[in-house]
Amino acid sequence: MNQATSVDVKTLAEGLARADRSCVANALNLIDDKRPGAHEQALQLLTAIDGERLNQGGHLIGITGPPGAGKSSLLSALLERWCHRGLQVAVLAVDPSSPKTGGALLGDRLRMSAAGQHKNLFIRSLASRQQLGGLAPEVWPMSRALLAGYDLVLVETVGVGQSEIDVANIVDTTVYVVQPASGDSIQFLKSGIMEVPDIMVVNKSDLGSIATKAANELTQVLHRSEQHTAWQRPVCKLSARDREGIDALEEALKAHRDHLRAQNSLTSGRMQQQVAYIIRQLNDEFGSHGIKKLGGSKQIAAHCQSLHGTGQMLASYNAWVEELRR
Amino acid sequence: MSKPKDRPWLLRTYSGHSSARASNELYRANLAKGQTGLSVAFDLPTQTGYDPDHPLARGEVGKVGVPISHLDDMDVLFDQLPLDQMNTSMTINAVAAWMLALYIALAERRGVDPAKLSGTTQNDIVKEYLSRGTHIFPPGPSLRLIVDTITYSVPNVPKWNPTNICSYHLQEAGATPVQELAYALSTAMMVLDAVRKSGQIPEQDFPNVVGRLSFFVNAGIRFVEECCKMRAFTQMWDNITRERYGVEDAKKRRFRYGVQVNSLGLTEQQPENNVQRIVLEMLAVVLSKDARARAVQLPAWNEALGLPRPWDQQWSLRIQQVMAFETDLLEYDDILDGSPVIVDKVQELVDGANEEIARVAEQGGVLAGIESGYMKQALVKSHAERLRAIERNELTIVGVNKYTETAESPLTTSGDGGIMKVDDAVEQQHIDAIVAFRASRDNKKVGEALARLKQVAQGSDNIMPASIACAHAGVTTGEWAGALREVFGEYRAPTGIDISGQHGGDENLESALRERVAKTGEELGRPIKLLVAKPGLDGHSNGAEQIAVKARELGMEVVYEGIRLTPQQIVAAAQEEGVHMVGLSVLSGSHGAMAEMVLDGLREVGLGELPVTMGGIIPDNEHEALKRSGIAAIYTPKDSDLNAIMAEMVDLTRSHNKLKVFGAL
Structure with missing residues (x-):
């Protein structure tokens, strides 16, 4: 399969924050892209934009x-x-x-x-x-x-x-x-x-x-x-x-x-969305067997939640993906 | 000869271009050649209620017809033509009430009694939503405008046919004879019901309304069936007017119709063959005396190539004259009476149409069928089936999928390519003229007339008197429609392309293409995403819809927003949607201006490299210039093989993304 072309994640993230139309379009294209390489870049992008704004x-x-x-x-x-x-x-x-x-x-x-x-x-x-x-x-x-x-x-x-x-x-x-x-x-x-x-x-x-x-x-x-x-x-x-x-x-x-x-539930709700997304992605790629290997979905969720607000949640997801691929 | 010949139908030619002056000269020339009725073609800005200086009018002024902005334009259009002796047909719909108001105001200005005016305004909004696409307002207010023109005309302009219910454009959109019968008659009943409900016509005068309702019908190449369709119309209408509306007078129950024969079946390949198609199609509507057309206009042999020249239109007029005056057709009573074959076929059509009429009624009637997209979907489906049948070679089209060998045609090799080209300078002249006109008139009077118009529109009084007052005050087409846009709002009709899978094409070809589409999607990282867009005012969306349906069938993700988009909207959609390719469709002759504006816009947002293809009636000698400006591929009516088009579009996407192309199928 064709390799995705590399994009400048930092520029995209800045553009997203400004709602720059061209950057927004490119960011969505990147997230949609299933080619090897694109997925990692998309995660980098999502990690780069993480922070207060996305929490609340x-x-x-x-x-x-x-x-x-x-x-x-x-x-x-x-x-x-x-x-x-x-x-x-x-x-x-x-x-x-x-x-x-x-x-x-x-x-x-x-x-x-x-x-x-x-x-x-x-x-x-x-x-x-x-x-x-x-x-x-x-x-x-x-x-x-x-x-x-x-x-x-x-x-x-x-x-x-x-x-x-x-x-x-x-x-x-x-x-x-x-x-x-x-x-x-x-x-x-x-x-x-x-x-x-x-x-x-x-x-x-x-x-x-x-x-x-x-x-x-x-x-x-x-x-x-x-x-x-x-x-x-x-x-x-x-x-x-x-x-x-x-x-x-x-x-x-x-x-x-x-x-x-x-109720303080805007932030916690969004965190749960993120956790649910991570578990779903792991499940889609590695099945219940993969989830089990990482200690089960409860364990994964707890770990994710402990990382909340550090910007490290998606990085940790990446590490799991690496681990399961080995 | 035992008895005198019947009087022939009205002989018309659908024409108008560039300016009121140029069109007036054309009309006088046509009348001198023996034409007996006028048929005015308006340009798209006029049809959709814009003045020539409106941004949406750009590239469209004077292209497919004449621009008429105010009473003085109307005066020039009918210069030296005595209104009380003319029979004038106006192909005008969303702004029909306005054009009729200008015509009546012109009669008043010239001291002609409006009661002596005869002719017709097309004024059928349903088929605009379904096929022709020059609607402006939502269904409710549109129906109100139709009702107002009818209830005003019947007592005040009694020889005028205020509306022509059209099955013509339904056939162009792919309707079967049964669908034509059913949808046209359902629409006619809806209009009559609405007139009755309005309470504007005393019950005893209602038969006069029924008697003024006329139809505009199409005739295709299956001329025996088409002839039966006309007999079915006649029979069903007689029945409906008697049973449903209690009309006693047989004359007022008569199915009165005008005809323009089929353009859908006219081919760009070996275009001279269109002449015999036109003759045969005409036969369908004149052969049977009991179901004979009241007025006929014929397309020209070169319509699939571009706009016809005066000589091309003269040829079509001569076809009518030979039929009417040389043959013995008009010497006999109905020559089909008593044929069991005809009787059976008519009955089959009547039964089918009655079933479909019941189905439309079950869905809540015509307006509900428009809003839900039911009728539009049915047409898109029929049209797709027709194209698949051509693909499978089940439908023979001479010169297209059979007998394609040909000698070079001397008709298309003349200097002008065998078509007429409207001078692009015309647009600027009209813009200057309308600006000068607005500066010269009494703007206080205009303001008052428009305020009154809006007030009437908000209430329930008849729109016509206020519109006639606007005409006298110097209001323009754009201002009249603009005022009503404010009151009524605008409407975007369902596209009908969300139909379930259309199969039945060549399975091998299709599965090969599906594989190419899927493989390309994998290599691109996501499915091929295609934007199909119609820029400008032209509402002929059949081609764009068929491309969209086909691309979806092959596995593409297709963004389609319907008709009448500004270049700015198309550029925004291309960017926001992250598409791999843009397909534009333009049939109004404004392809050059539209291509330029869209390509410029794409370049401005950094998408200058995106492949853009263009489909429409685009003359051969303009292809090179379009390609130079950046259009990647051009498709005309000659390119009837959708699979080949799709294969090329996939390859364009591939080469743009530096993937190896597959080549022809």
Whole structure:
């Protein structure tokens, strides 16, 4: 196999922090690159950007929900306001790959009217590249790289099977979008993913009373299930099309981020994401046998956590990879 | 002769270019040659509601039609043409209400009673979303504009056909006869239902609305089936208008339609063969007296090469004249009546169409089918199937996949390459003219007229009177559409390319290509990522969609954002998406300007080396200049072999990344 060309990791890391468009694009290309050599450089890059900013800066938001719920239109409505306000915003939009051919049509930019119009907005479309609906392994490191330079990083994915759980595992705040009268809310209740959303959105409130009804049902069910938690999960009824109710969602997003900070769980959550990523990578490459050799996933997690904040976590991952390859 | 000949259909030629003055001269010349109706082609900025000095208009002014920005332009366009004697067809959709307002205002300026105006505005937005791509507003407001033009015209301009429901462009996008019947008739019912619901027309006058609704239909080379399709249309429409709308008067139930015959099947190879294709296609719509077209316009033999010249259009007009005046066609009653073969075929089409109409209704109707992408997907699928059939040599196209040996054609070897070229200087002249026009008018009056227009748009009054007032006040096309853009917003239609795997091409070739794509992906470290983009205002997206679908089938990751992108958006997408290659598609003749702007933009962000290919109607003699400017490969209608295109695109990616190329398949 062809060797990846060497890149200047330091320049890339600095560029990422400035949200320099060319550096951001190259950094994402590098993280996506499967050639020998590229992987190590990507890890170097992720290590180089590690620090305070990635521990508690910015806001990493997941937007998921069934097909046709209007996730892209909602995202579009949010992007317009944020870009207008001069915030640095990045989006990772994940579309499914064809299980037969591996090909994919990435059409999300089409539905985001702000695409290509603002210098402070960066959208990368990704194919899921998975047979069973999960999230591609590149998404987490990409979202982390983007966090280095962007105020808001959004991961949009269609909720089919595993992907909504995957996305909840890699973001600070998960927004779950449904539309009324489509059976979405019933499906949601049945599907056993009640833990997934931090914020629930009922889109298409322009449809009138059925939207109100769906929102009421969801509010009841969510609140019944969370008597012991500190975060009362809000249900936002809005119309992305008519740009109505977006304020309330924005407030809810802010409130959730403040809540995480107050609980000190923003940093710990991000650390857990990193640990989970490392274990998943080890598992993908070396299987459960490899994990066992390193003392099991609990041991690995504990070790990682002890290194948190030192910038050494990924270096230690590299050392494990070396060890297992020998 | 036992009885007098029937009156022939209206003989038209779809034309217009460069300027109102040049187009007016062309129209007068055409009428002198025996043309009996006018058919105005507008340029893309006009069709999409921009003035010539708008950034999106760059490279498009005067290219595929005439730019009309205000009442004075309309006056020049119809100079020395008596409006009360003309029958004028305007191919205009999103801004149809505006063009009709200008036409009515011109009549008023000249002291002609608008009640004497006859002709038609195309004004069918559904097929714009599905195929032609010059829509501006979302479905709801678009339908409202159609309803307003109808309810205004029927009492005030009673000889005008305010809308032409088009199945024409559906066939161009790949529709089967059954899909054409079903989608056009579903659209017609949606429009009539909306008019009725608006309450603007008293119930007893409703049959007049039904009687003014006309259609614009396509005819392809399978002319027996096409003839049956016209009979099916006639039969079904008679039924719908009687059963659904209770129209008693048989004359008002008549399926009235105009025709432009098929352009999809016209070939760049051995283009002279297109003449016999055009003749046969025309036969389909004139042969059967009971289902005969009311107006016919024919494409020119060289449409797949570029814009036709006056002589090319004259040839097409003469085809109609020979058919109408030399043959004995118009001496007989319906010559197909009583043929059991025809009866069976018509019934088959009617049954199929009724099933599809029911399916559309089940999905919540036409607008829901647009928004969900259902109808668009169905068309993209049909079109892909057609291309696969050509690939497998099941569909014979003479000169393309069979009988390809040819002597050199004297038709294409003349100095101009056998096509017309619009002078690029025209654009700057129009920009200067519109700036001068705005400076010379009473801008206070313009402001007031526009404020009134917006107020009406926000409410529910008919849009026409305020638009006619705008026309008199000197409002421009860009200002009229801009005001409504503010009120209604803009709409991007679903692309329909998210269809499930399209198979049925040549399996061996495809699996060989799939291997090449996969291997290249491995060597690049990630799957080949391709950006397919349509810059400029041209909405003909069929080619781009088929490339996107094919590339996905072969395992590429394809970014496609639909039509009408600025070069800036395309450059941003190429950079943000980290693509390996960009494929541009331009069919409006503005390929030179678009290529330049995109390539400049890519260079500015350090992506000057990225391979960029271009597809579209690009004359041979312009290929060299485009390649010099940095376009890596050019594909025209002649390149119908998608596999060969894909193989070349894979190799372009490989050589750009310093990998050894595979070579031809």
